Amino acid sequence: xxxxxxxxxxxxxxxxxxxxxxxxxxxxxxxxxxxxxxxxxxxxxxxxxxxxxxxxxxxxxxxxxxxxxxxxxxxxxxxxxxxxxxxxxxxxxxxxxxxxxxxxxxxxxxxxxxxxxxxxxxxxxxxxxxxxxxxxxxxxxxxxxxxxxxxxxxxxxxxxxxxxxxxxxxxxxxxxxxxxxxxxxxxxxxxxxxxxxxxxxxxxxxxxxxxxxxxxxxxxxxxxxxxxxxxxxxxxxxxxxxxxxxxxxxxxxxxxxxxxxxxxxxxxxxxxxxxxxxxxxxxxxxxxxxxxxxxxx
Amino acid sequence: xxxxxxxxxxxxxxxxxxxxxxxxxxxxxxxxxxxxxxxxxxxxxxxxxxxxxxxxxxxxxxxxxxxxxxxxxxxxxxxxxxxxxxxxxxxxxxxxxxxxxxxxxxxxxxxxxxxxxxxxxxxxxxxxxxxxxxxxxxxxxxxxxxxxxxxxxxxxxxxxxxxxxxxxxxxxxxxxxxxxxxxxxxxxxxxxxxxxxxxxxxxxxxxxxxxxxxxxxxxxxxxxxxxxxxxxxxxxxxxxxxxxxxxxxxxxxxxxxxxxxxxxxxxxxxxxxxxxxxxxxxxxxxxxxxxxxxxxxxxxxxxxxxxxxxxxxxxxxxxxxxxxxxxxxxxxxxxxxxxxxxxxxxxxxxxxxxxxxxxxxxxxxxxxxxxxxxxxxxxxxxxxxxxxxxxxxxxxxxxxxxxxxxxxxxxxxxxxxxxxxxxxxxxxxxxxxxxx
Numbered sequence: 235x236x237x238x239x240x241x242x243x244x245x246x247x248x249x250x251x252x253x254x255x256x257x258x259x260x261x262x263x264x265x266x267x268x269x270x271x272x273x274x275x276x277x278x279x280x281x282x283x284x285x286x287x288x289x290x291x292x293x294x295x296x297x298x299x300x301x302x303x304x305x306x307x308x309x310x311x312x313x314x315x316x317x318x319x320x321x322x323x324x325x326x327x328x329x330x331x332x333x334x335x336x337x338x339x340x341x342x343x344x345x346x347x348x349x350x351x352x353x354x355x356x357x358x359x360x361x362x363x364x365x366x367x368x369x370x371x372x373x374x375x376x377x378x379x380x381x382x383x384x385x386x387x388x389x390x391x392x393x394x395x396x397x398x399x400x401x402x403x404x405x406x407x408x409x410x411x412x413x414x415x416x417x418x419x420x421x422x423x424x425x426x427x428x429x430x431x432x433x434x435x436x437x438x439x440x441x442x443x444x445x446x447x448x449x450x451x452x453x454x455x456x457x458x459x460x461x462x463x464x465x466x467x468x469x470x471x472x473x474x475x476x477x478x479x480x481x482x483x484x485x486x487x488x489x490x491x492x493x494x495x496x497x498x499x500x501x502x503x504x505x506x507x508x509x510x511x512x513x514x515x516x517x518x519x520x521x522x523x524x525x526x527x528x529x530x531x
Numbered sequence: 532x533x534x535x536x537x538x539x540x541x542x543x544x545x546x547x548x549x550x551x552x553x554x555x556x557x558x559x560x561x562x563x564x565x566x567x568x569x570x571x572x573x574x575x576x577x578x579x580x581x582x583x584x585x586x587x588x589x590x591x592x593x594x595x596x597x598x599x600x601x602x603x604x605x606x607x608x609x610x611x612x613x614x615x616x617x618x619x620x621x622x623x624x625x626x627x628x629x630x631x632x633x634x635x636x637x638x639x640x641x642x643x644x645x646x647x648x649x650x651x652x653x654x655x656x657x658x659x660x661x662x663x664x665x666x667x668x669x670x671x672x673x674x675x676x677x678x679x680x681x682x683x684x685x686x687x688x689x690x691x692x693x694x695x696x697x698x699x700x701x702x703x704x705x706x707x708x709x710x711x712x713x714x715x716x717x718x719x720x721x722x723x724x725x726x727x728x729x730x731x732x733x734x735x736x737x738x739x740x741x742x743x744x745x746x747x748x749x750x751x752x753x754x755x756x757x758x759x760x761x762x763x764x765x766x767x768x769x770x771x772x773x774x775x776x777x778x779x780x781x782x783x784x785x786x787x788x789x790x791x792x793x794x795x796x797x798x799x800x801x802x803x804x805x806x807x808x809x810x811x812x813x814x815x816x817x818x819x820x821x822x823x824x825x826x827x828x829x830x831x832x833x834x835x836x837x838x839x840x841x842x843x844x845x846x847x848x849x850x851x852x853x854x855x856x857x858x859x860x861x862x863x864x865x866x867x868x869x870x871x872x873x874x875x876x877x878x879x880x881x882x883x884x885x886x887x888x889x890x891x892x893x894x895x896x897x898x899x900x901x902x903x904x905x906x907x908x909x910x911x912x913x914x915x916x917x918x919x920x921x922x923x924x925x926x927x928x929x930x931x932x933x934x935x936x937x938x939x940x941x942x943x944x945x946x947x948x949x950x951x952x953x954x955x956x957x958x959x960x961x962x963x964x965x966x967x
Binding site for chain 2: 371374375376460464465466468469472473475476479480483484487
């Protein structure tokens with residue numbers, strides 16, 4: 235039976251952590267052995283993660299109570315709710331009041347010891363490990379392709395299971411039943427589910443479940459299956475736009491300044507000279523005047 | 532046959548050409564900059580190493596540079612418009628083939644060769660058209676056109692990310708291929724300049740049956756000119772210098788203990804400063820307060836100095852300041868280093884010179900990063916990379932000074948001619964008038 239108590243005397247003024255932060259802690263135990271009056275303290279220390287069934291003893295040590303009464307009453311709460319029959323009278327022991335509780339490792343939750351006299355409390359948090367590589371965006375794949383869904387965890391669970399959500403029900407994925415469809419590979423703390431030959435029906439939510447003795451941890455993965463037409467639609471729209479624009483530009487250019495070219499090439503050379511004098515813009519004026527001088531000579 | 536100089540319209544339809552070039556730069560260079568978003572997906576799909584996947588991008592860049600003189604030569608025979616449209620079709624087909632997800636060699640062919648060639652066939656003529664359409668406003672026109680690369684790079688980054696999430700990388704590539712078809716639209720807008728109409732209406736030329744007055748051959752002999760040669764040395768050193776900092780900025784900020792998103796924000800600031808630098812320098816060069824080459828010397832030397840000082844920065848804000856200064860100066864160099872080619876070889880030799888320039892400059896881009904990587908490994912310090920790039924940039928500035936000196940001396944000896952075609956417009960007009 236692992237004992238957590240240590241004889242640290244000081245308890246630092248850690249502010250109360252928010253619940254959101256606490257949930258991210260991987261099975262850490264919070265422990266504080268000396269509570270000063272009027273403070274609620276949450277202290278974090280790394281302990282080996284408790285993954286197999288065992289009993290754990292929580293210990294709260296209260297000191298520095300004014301008047302030093304012979305007994306103080308305290309009770310334990312789990313997840314904010316008072317545990318029945320947990321109220322106890324704690325006897326003084328050399329100016330300290332030691333309050334203990336024994337729990338099973340499987341009973342995960344937040345345990346707090348609360349002392350009536352000065353409302354001091356300490357929260358011990360038991361929580362499950364969190365999945366790494368959490369994907370909040372759906373995994374996308376195409377019909378006929380193979381997709382690999384992956385879950386990793388810091389610790390190695392006893393076993394991994396994959397489920398497919400089917401209208402709020404979980405269906406276990408059994409590789410032996412459908413070997414052509416699914417393939418599961420497990421490498422200790424990593425598991426991969428390969429879904430072969432995707433169809434539209436395969437789209438949906440998949441659950442990878444890491445089974446421990448005390449609890450199983452789940453992570454959700456969403457799969458979206460697209461048909462090959464999906465990216466083809468915007469592509470064809472763009473191709474159509476390109477063809478239209480190129481045609482428009484070339485036609486516009488042929489029609490607008492094209493008349494000058496046509497008249498020049500089909501006419502007599504001398505007449506060409508005269509029209510070129512009249513129709514050319516200023517940028518060609520230099521060449522035109524040069525040519526004029528030559529013909530005049 | 533007399534050669535008629537093409538007088539740049541300097542406005543009017545030229546601004547349509549600039550807009551078209553803006554989109555061309557965006558649809559080519561900006562797509563290349565965002566290739567990295569596909570990296571992981573491609574690597575996972577083909578189950579290969581990171582280095583194998585990165586060869587795809589390297590192939591694209593290599594073909595882009597090698598295809599530059601080819602693009603110049605082809606655009607002399609066909610019009611720039613046709614070349615850009617062909618380039619657009621090639622680039623789009625490359626993306627479409629890549630989206631099929633065939634074996635890895637096909638990725639090299641499609642995303643590497645076809646895409647790189649298509650980009651090259653679009654980018655080079657676009658530059659050429661902008662330079663030919665403008666004379667007085669050329670610096671600003673080119674700066675605006677080249678800023679398309681920055682603007683589109685910033686837009687495409689989140690857009691491509693969204694495409695990959697919605698359609699997977701293959702669907703995204705298909706749609707991007709479709710977008711690149713718009714290069715054909717841009718090409719259609721690139722109306723060729725006057726020379727065709729001049730030949731058709733010309734009395735003299737039709738009698739001589741001399742055909743077109745456009746330059747027909749790729750002027751390889753331009754490389755013999757010392758000014759161009761020295762300018763290309765500048766380009767090689769500058770390319771070596773410029774390719775290094777983007778690679779090492781993120782690892783450097785990480786080594787100082789900063790998180791990944793701080794480093795990413797530095798790169799974003801760099802891109803924004805790049806855009807501002809291009810526009811500011813284009814405007815500044817247009818004021819004609821000094822020669823383009825003098826301005827280029829100043830900004831490239833300043834860029835080198837900023838890089839040499841960058842390792843002094845140890846905290847986030849200092850790095851941000853130095854990076855934004857570097858980004859700004861990088862943009863300045865980008866804005867004027869191509870328009871300066873016109874000052875060196877004249878408008879007629881510009882196309883050939885640009886092709887040669889791009890081809891030879893790529894060597895700097897290929898040698899620089901590995902050399903810096905080796906130096907960083909040897910010194911166990913990222914600062915070594917920045918020192919190398921700063922040194923390269925300052926040295927390249929020296930070469931620009933040489934080029935400027937040579938050109939000034941050449942201008943003083945007005946009657947000097949060489950084996951290639953005569954370059955200054957003034958000379959030809961003068962000859963015309965004396966004949967008459």
